[in-house]
Amino acid sequence: MDDSTGLQSMRSKSKAEVVEQQSLLYRPDTPSHIEQNVENTVPKNTVVSWISLPNKGQLMILAMCRVSEPLSNSTLLAYIFYLLQTTLSTPSSTPSNAEIARVSGLLVAMFPFGQFLTSFLWGWLSDVYGRKPVIVFGLVVSVIANMGFGFSLNFESLLFWRFIAGLANGNTGVMRSMTAEIVEEKKHRARAFMLLPLVFSTGRILGMAFGGVFADPVKSLPHIFGTTGALNVSKTSGGVAWMIHYPYAFPMIVNSAFMTAALILANFKLSETAPGRRQQMCDLAVSWPFVVRSAHRLLRKSGSTRYTAVETDEKQLEAQGENNMYGSAQPKRCAIWNRKTIRVIIFSGLLPLHNGAFTHLFAVFLSTPIAASNPSDLFHSAGGLGLTSQSIGIVLAILGISGIILKFFTYPPVHAHFGTLRTIWISLLLFPVAYFATPFLALISEQSIWRWLCVVSLLLTQIMARGFIIPCSIMLLTDSVYQKGALGRVHGAANMLGSLAKALAPLIGGWIFSRGIEMNCIGMAWWFWLTPIAFVSLAWSFLLSDVDKIGEEIRSSHDI
Template identity: 45%
Template sequence: MARHSLDSTPSTKAPEPPAQKEPPVTWTSLPHKSQLLILAACRLSEPLSNTCLLPYLYYLIRSLDTGDGKDGHKSSNSSISQRAGLLVAAFALAQFATSMIWARLADRYGRKPVIVYPLLVSVIANLGFGFGTTIPRVMFWRLIAGVANGNIGVMRTMTAEIVKEKKYQSRAFLLLPLVFNSGNIAGLALGGLLATPTKNLPWLFGGVKWMEKYPFALPTMVNAMGLSFALILAIGGLKETLPSKIGQRDLGLELGRRVTRLALRLRAHGYQALNGDEESKTELSTYPPSRQSGPPPSGIASQPVTLKTKAIAITLAGFTLLPFHNAAFMQLFPIFMSTPFNKNNIKHEAHGLFFTGGLGYDSSTVGLYLSAFGCSGIFLQMFIYPTLQAKFGTLKIFQFAFVMFPLSYILTPYVLLLEGPTARGTAIAFVLFLQVIARTLAIPSSVILLTNAAPSPKLLGTLHGIGNMLSSLARALGPALGGWVSAKGMEIGMVGCVWWTYLTGIAVLGVMVSWKMEEGKSPHERERSLRRKEDD
């Protein structure tokens, strides 16, 4: 009996072994790395097209205004600043007008066509801008380039569709901003070094007639060459991520595979390519249809999904305010560095807030200065940001970055009151470093926060389309209004007017909005959590 009673008692389960800690996420552990790299190459289109002109913007407009490139009158500095703001704004205004159009086309025809065709247009627009000789012509090509680069939201959506797990988010969503920063650096360096090549590089281009006639064509030609390479990669290697289009025949991929097989055969005899059936299986399994793509359980289907929430509105506000002042800074700072120095600033004539002028640097110095300090942003994004994001969270990093912006803007004009080029150079390096760190932390954080605000993966494309539309509008209005305020400040002898009122005001507003933002979960993880509850 005793034995029977012992046998009848319920046995206790053995303690489960402790779950092994997952290895840390690294760049090499990212899934679908080849697709992310091709997408990153396509992302270069916007920064190269948008920043290449900044180092020589002052000299370009002065050349188009006077026709001879000679120094204009002191009173023309305000008009140059105003025209520069409009020229920079044209690009972003075209992006704003076409962002939702590209998003709808991507939802209907697929993501890949909306990446490939605009990239081709961007190549043409770069060439057209470089050979423009009048304000209307260069303005036209800036608008065309902006139209071609209105698809940034589609690229972000593709990233979210390629990498769905939250543990990979910090690096996957960091890749596009990382490439954006790299493109900014490359564009600034190319614009600074290759503009007016017969003067900046006389040992190489001296006496070349067409370069003397079109002094700003060479940097845009190099841009077009780089984007043509990205276009080839996109056609031959980028795979569709729209669920309804996955698995359909892609002539570009077929051509890319044939070229790859041919290259490998030429390189090493005996290479055996995958047969057609294996290639089809590989292609179809690139983004395996998970349960997410199937019909949702009744509980999930019955839950209302909408973008009209307070949390999304606040996230979009923070996402928009960032480019509002950052784009204005990117336009105003090179103008500030190029404007001739006013020696009266260090005399008794300079009183408190009323002083004017700039640093008087040439285009090559401006380009190298901006690109060199941009390199610190690349290092920060690659090696520091993932660690900070994992330790403090995306929202905390975003809020910290927003606090740094006003400080850099307030200090910038006071650089002109320092005596000696060394002191001014050191001070300008400090304020530029502050701004670069702030935007390096803020840009990837804003993209992650916007992605995690989406209530469903199905609304990711729409939400990023709205976000890109609003940020494009901000990048259009920011430089235009900044150029106007800067011109008014120069007219009254206050070069710091735009820095202390406009840029600082928008940045402080961004700080207040960031305090009200929330950090949500990945929409894919949110949906999986709902499915698990439904299964339970």
């Protein structure tokens, strides 16, 4: 069959047949540094394990880059109550607990709002110009934003730098796309897509630990930074002078140091994986002129109003048909935004409405002072657990580490046994249990061991549910993309909607939480916001069955 006959045969196929063939043929190109045709060289009976995961070096560098977001986002949660209490206080007034809860929602929301504005942009830029420059640029801005936040002394500056950090970290979808392109074999995807959530959890643990231990270091680490501390070389009364003036700068300095290390590794060691852009950028010296030239071309095109003649010869039509079948850097719009993809994107937006609000509300709940009087019944209490920032950071860090260990060993066999969609359903049933029970922690005596056992149980339940559902949702979204050239945009769109949900969740949750304190019902946000939204997510997940079938067909077509 000659080329023209083959092209005509492809054109004669129905749209449904083409879409089905696209779904089965979808596989990201193998990066230049990865051995070609891996699936043909690995025996079918090879044991799938963490050790057998390919390209671990590249995944490790990408994982270090992924730490940027949770570090930037979660460090302040350990001390946000005390940060706002200090920032909002005046010589004549002190903010109430309800006011702090309300304002904390705005501060937390600025980060995901920044992500919302740039997520799709970063995804599009990564599809066109490559993944690596987007990741490197994001890390540079993250370092600057963290330093700016740490040395801010007023609420407006805190909002600004948190917003800038969110703009820089809208590239989560880019990293997810890169994971799919680094790990080619579908049988390794359950572990590969679990890696980024594990790293996210690790980064969040580090962030909370940094915030809890290093916030106000003159008081938290007096033997090092206090009046007689080893590093108080000037012997300033009260401790290290600049730490007294900027009590919450030290955690952000530590954050910036970690991000700088990731930036150096990404710049010199991370390989480009975007289709058509590989081997173009090895380090900043090479990539920077490329970025400048690309920006110049983009500006020149935007200022041009002339029409360009379009060639329509048979060879170009043939190339276009081939690209539409196997994927291109600029696929047609109708081929990208199909019904299945949109359903998964909406599902990705529902999760942060409750899951994202939990982290913020739980941190504020732990910091809220214990109620002055015992509640009259189970549903009337305005008090939290009254923990210090150091206690919160250490407790959340220890529990997070435990959660990571559990997820590391339990997720792969659970996913292998139940499959993607059933694992999602199990997770969505665990969320409302944790949400509904959390406010009752305030009713348990602070001296009782039962309080800590319940705290551990509820947190581990939420951590496990989150750790299971995120990689599953990423796999569903990847399976719904028919064209590899659109992967960055689709993940960017999902991250964009998820970021908007993360921005709305603390605003709404913080307002409801503050109203609950004022109405002597601290459980209001948990019972009338998080729990119902979790059930809405569960209901929507039943619309994803056809997407999961596509994933099963893809996996079976690759002998998984």
